Amino acid sequence: MSRLDVRKTYKLYIGGKFPRSESGRSYEVVSASGEFLANAAMGSRKDVRDAVVAARAALPGWSGATAYNRGQVLYRVAEVLEGRRAQFVEEVAASEGLTARAAGAVVDAAIDRVVWYSGWTDKIAQVLGNLNPVAGPFFNVSAPEPTGVVGVLAPQASSLLGLVSVVAPVIASGNTAVVVSSAARPLPAVTFSEVLATSDVPGGVVNIVTAQTAEVATWLAAHRDVNAIDLTGVAGAEGVDWAALEAEAAGNLKRVYRPALADGAPVEPDWNADPGLGRIRAFVETKTVWHPKGL
Amino acid sequence: MVTVSTTTRTAQDLTAQARDVLGVSRLTNHALTSWLHGLPGVDQVGCEARAASLGTRSIKTTSKAWAIDTAIGMIDLTTLEGSDTVGKVRSLCAKALVPDPLDPTTPRPAAICVYGDMVATAKAALADSGIHVAAVATAFPSGRASMPVKLADTRDAVEAGADEIDMVIDRGAFLSGDYLTVFNQITEVKQACGTAHLKVIMETGELVTYDNVRRASYLSMLAGGDFIKTSTGKVQPAATLPVTLIMLEAVRDWRDLTGSQVGVKPAGGIKTTKDAIKYLVMVSEIAGDDWLSPEWFRFGASSLLNDLILQRQKLATGAYSGADYVTID
Numbered sequence: 030m031s032r033l034d035v036r037k038t039y040k041l042y043i044g045g046k047f048p049r050s051e052s053g054r055s056y057e058v059v060s061a062s063g064e065f066l067a068n069a070a071m072g073s074r075k076d077v078r079d080a081v082v083a084a085r086a087a088l089p090g091w092s093g094a095t096a097y098n099r100g101q102v103l104y105r106v107a108e109v110l111e112g113r114r115a116q117f118v119e120e121v122a123a124s125e126g127l128t129a130r131a132a133g134a135v136v137d138a139a140i141d142r143v144v145w146y147s148g149w150t151d152k153i154a155q156v157l158g159n160l161n162p163v164a165g166p167f168f169n170v171s172a173p174e175p176t177g178v179v180g181v182l183a184p185q186a187s188s189l190l191g192l193v194s195v196v197a198p199v200i201a202s203g204n205t206a207v208v209v210s211s212a213a214r215p216l217p218a219v220t221f222s223e224v225l226a227t228s229d230v231p232g233g234v235v236n237i238v239t240a241q242t243a244e245v246a247t248w249l250a251a252h253r254d255v256n257a258i259d260l261t262g263v264a265g266a267e268g269v270d271w272a273a274l275e276a277e278a279a280g281n282l283k284r285v286y287r288p289a290l291a292d293g294a295p296v297e298p299d300w301n302a303d304p305g306l307g308r309i310r311a312f313v314e315t316k317t318v319w320h321p322k323g324l
Numbered sequence: 325m326v327t328v329s330t331t332t333r334t335a336q337d338l339t340a341q342a343r344d345v346l347g348v349s350r351l352t353n354h355a356l357t358s359w360l361h362g363l364p365g366v367d368q369v370g371c372e373a374r375a376a377s378l379g380t381r382s383i384k385t386t387s388k389a390w391a392i393d394t395a396i397g398m399i400d401l402t403t404l405e406g407s408d409t410v411g412k413v414r415s416l417c418a419k420a421l422v423p424d425p426l427d428p429t430t431p432r433p434a435a436i437c438v439y440g441d442m443v444a445t446a447k448a449a450l451a452d453s454g455i456h457v458a459a460v461a462t463a464f465p466s467g468r469a470s471m472p473v474k475l476a477d478t479r480d481a482v483e484a485g486a487d488e489i490d491m492v493i494d495r496g497a498f499l500s501g502d503y504l505t506v507f508n509q510i511t512e513v514k515q516a517c518g519t520a521h522l523k524v525i526m527e528t529g530e531l532v533t534y535d536n537v538r539r540a541s542y543l544s545m546l547a548g549g550d551f552i553k554t555s556t557g558k559v560q561p562a563a564t565l566p567v568t569l570i571m572l573e574a575v576r577d578w579r580d581l582t583g584s585q586v587g588v589k590p591a592g593g594i595k596t597t598k599d600a601i602k603y604l605v606m607v608s609e610i611a612g613d614d615w616l617s618p619e620w621f622r623f624g625a626s627s628l629l630n631d632l633i634l635q636r637q638k639l640a641t642g643a644y645s646g647a648d649y650v651t652i653d
């Protein structure tokens with residue numbers, strides 16, 4: 030007797046919990062070759078709003094944690110990712126239409142990327158901060174601080190390596206994130222949320238909403254309680270005008286991380302390239318303090 | 325500006341009226357007990373189901389805008405902490421005068437609710453704005469003090485200029501069946517209030533059963549309370565939808581019985597716009613639209629105002645707002 034398929038309907042990841050979409054909607058996720066893979070929740074603007082509330086609530090704890098502790102937590106994420114390697118390889122292969130071998134290389138790169146950023150958490154201040162020479166008896170120190178709640182439009186094509194490459198730098202410095210996953214390839218993001226939930230990342234630090242990017246991106250960009258937005262995921266997203274999103278983001282002077290451009294059109298960057306510090310630097314604010322020198 | 329009808333009746337008047345309602349020649353504890361225990365029992369499951377079903381209404385767009393403004397106008401903006409300072413009360417009054425500096429069309433709350441010793445401060449800060457000052461009295465929140473102390477507490481607040489007095493009933497006496505004591509205490513406090521409006525806090529979280537909530541509601545109305553109020557906010561659970569439903573039924577039936585209208589004030593634990601709108605739906609459905617005004621329905625709340633303002637900003641700007649755009653005290 031053949032065993033029945035366990036057909037999955039995934040949910041969102043908000044505040045460390047896995048709620049259904051407030052709208053009750055879900056959509057079919059198909060593989061690169063068009064076969065049914067699973068149902069994913071289709072997040073609405075209210076799910077994004079709830080995710081922002083959760084991210085805001087998680088911010089004091091996460092930004093207040095020591096950099097060393099954040100590094101440990103990120104390393105733990107890499108460990109759990111590694112432990113579920115087989116599942117990720119299967120999902121990446123199906124979602125992106127790769128061979129098992131190529132998908133394996135992508136998953137390895139994603140794990141290495143998380144490890145790389147976990148090493149950066151307690152070095153950001155050394156590299157981006159400074160002890161400034163001033164003409165007076167003062168210590169003058171510039172130190173990077175997290176920007177706050179960051180909205181992230183995750184890449185549409187690179188569903189795992191791209192995802193971790195945009196999420197890890199945001200949370201490494203102590204921000205919390207509201208992530209809108211790839212619309213057509215959400216499954217690695219869903220599994221990644223399960224990884225986050227079972228590693229030591231506090232609930233609300235990363236919130237993942239599987240949704241149609243065009244539907245929710247405006248609400249995220251306009252949200253007054255979001256401090257920065259990463260527009261990487263507009264490349265290849267249907268019906269998304271990234272310039273309009275940037276204009277919306279100006280409503281509360283959000284930091285905007287623009288997509289990479291080729292001939293004026295947004296494109297996905299090469300995720301295998303050296304990531305550099307650009308994404309970490311984009312989501313920190315420099316605080317400078319003066320402190321009188323003793324004798 | 326909230327208009328409040330004031331009734332100055334002596335304890336004798338109230339006792340005489342109570343005798344009429346009960347149909348007895350002498351108001352004894354036995355008579356009160358028979359009457360209160362003769363009230364129909366509350367169907368707990370039905371009441372909770374009805375309250376839950378009324379909470380599922382979807383209120384959108386213009387209705388939501390109306391509900392938000394109405395709810396703001398019904399708030400008794402409250403600070404009742406041991407750590408209250410003159411400065412804290414003044415800043416709360418400033419917030420009541422200008423709830424949202426970004427939008428001057430935002431309505432003002434109905435009243436400021438403070439401890440008795442802060443009444444003068446609040447009164448001075450609010451001046452002739454029309455916002456009332458409500459004071460909690462009678463050994464709030466426990467109510468455990470002798471009657472002369474409770475009356476002195478009340479008179480003190482009234483003399484300082486309180487427009488409204490929120491008293492607590494003696495739950496110990498109520499639960500032990502000594503209804504006459506509770507009745508007499510309310511009538512005496514009512515008398516001590518003079519022209520000030522009396523709200524009777526029943527502390528439903530300590531009354532154990534819904535039947536007791538109904539009895540306490542009727543007893544408070546019988547004794548001359550102008551408002552019946554759920555809770556002090558110091559005891560969990562505070563205001564809940566089912567308890568408020570029972571109270572709204574009580575004031576509706578009381579008006580049919582005696583012709584006089586009594587207000588309802590849920591207090592404690594109402595923090596979000598969604599919650600507030602559920603209460604408004606219930607007021608309209610259970611008591612009727614006559615109660616949909618600050619004169620007859622109030623919210624005892626502090627953080628609710630900020631959430632209402634955030635929702636108001638969302639409706640006005642089209643973008644979700646955040647805590648950076650409201651004042652915190």
